[in-house]
Amino acid sequence: MFSLIQLESFVAVAEELHFGAAAARLNMTQPPLSRQIQLLERDLDAQLFERSSRKVELTAAGKVLLPSARRILDLCTKTSLDVRRVATGDAGSIVIGYTAIAGQAALPGILRKAGEQIAGVSLVLREAVSVDQLEALSRGAIDIGLLRPIVARPGVVTRPFMEDRLVVALPEGHDLATGNGVFLKQLDGLPLMMYSTAEARYFHDLVMRLYESAGVQANITQFASQAPALLAFVAAGLGVTLVPGSSMDFAPPGVSFEELRGPSGLADLNRADLHVAWSEATANPAVIRLLELILDDPQGAVGPVA
CATH class of the missing domain: 3.40.190.10 (Periplasmic binding protein-like II)
Structure with a gap:
């Protein structure tokens, strides 16, 4: 079974497409990084990179692994933050999903509110298209989504946030x-x-x-x-x-x-509005507080709206 260090090594190389740059990013030397990639390829019985003296490229198998590896690392990061909050009494953590345009038009304002009102909360940001955000909300991989109202999903609550065309x-x-x-x-x-x-x-x-x-x-x-x-x-x-x-x-x-x-x-x-979405089962006080700030709902009345 592969390890987290193997996945971290793989994602670093996949994003940098350069073993030296990936090793520097992980604060390690190149030989142990290459060893972790070799171990991962052996565990998966698949070649993940095409290597030459001039460039590094993902194979088809590597391209399949990359989004899953990112999700696993995101979930591990979120879990680590949640456990640390319980152990130290920190305010909590929130994983926010957003589309590319929402990341520019809406996310900065939300982050500003969070920084001003709930500065102790750790925020993990993840860019994804709307359909992937819905799936992640259903799995609990993200806490809040900034997405387009594509379809209703059982267990996922949405509220209009920004009018657009x-x-x-x-x-x-x-x-x-x-x-x-x-x-x-x-x-x-x-x-x-x-x-x-x-x-x-x-x-x-x-x-x-x-x-x-x-x-x-x-x-x-x-x-x-x-x-x-x-x-x-x-x-x-x-x-x-x-x-x-x-x-x-x-x-x-x-x-x-x-x-x-x-x-x-x-x-x-011609309506292309942006919605805020979250799981109706969320019990994370930090998530509820941020939703109240996003929706200007100080009375704590955040509730299901299809």
């Missing part, structure tokens, strides 16, 4: 980048950078509903799971996309934005 992202200098807004029909036939159905079903379905409402055919040419990746495609001039308005302040150079224009009913359809 989709806007059109265009390559800088595009003919439609006029500052006057864009009608969906004007996107007909343009290469569309689209959300993955597996990891970003909420946004994929929302974009498709918007296109269908205007009778526009979606000419999908690229897929990605997060808005920053889609914006990178747009900045490269490969097409257009629709992203949450909250992402406009964090876009790369080379991207212009236009509001979606259309009939009065468009505003009701």
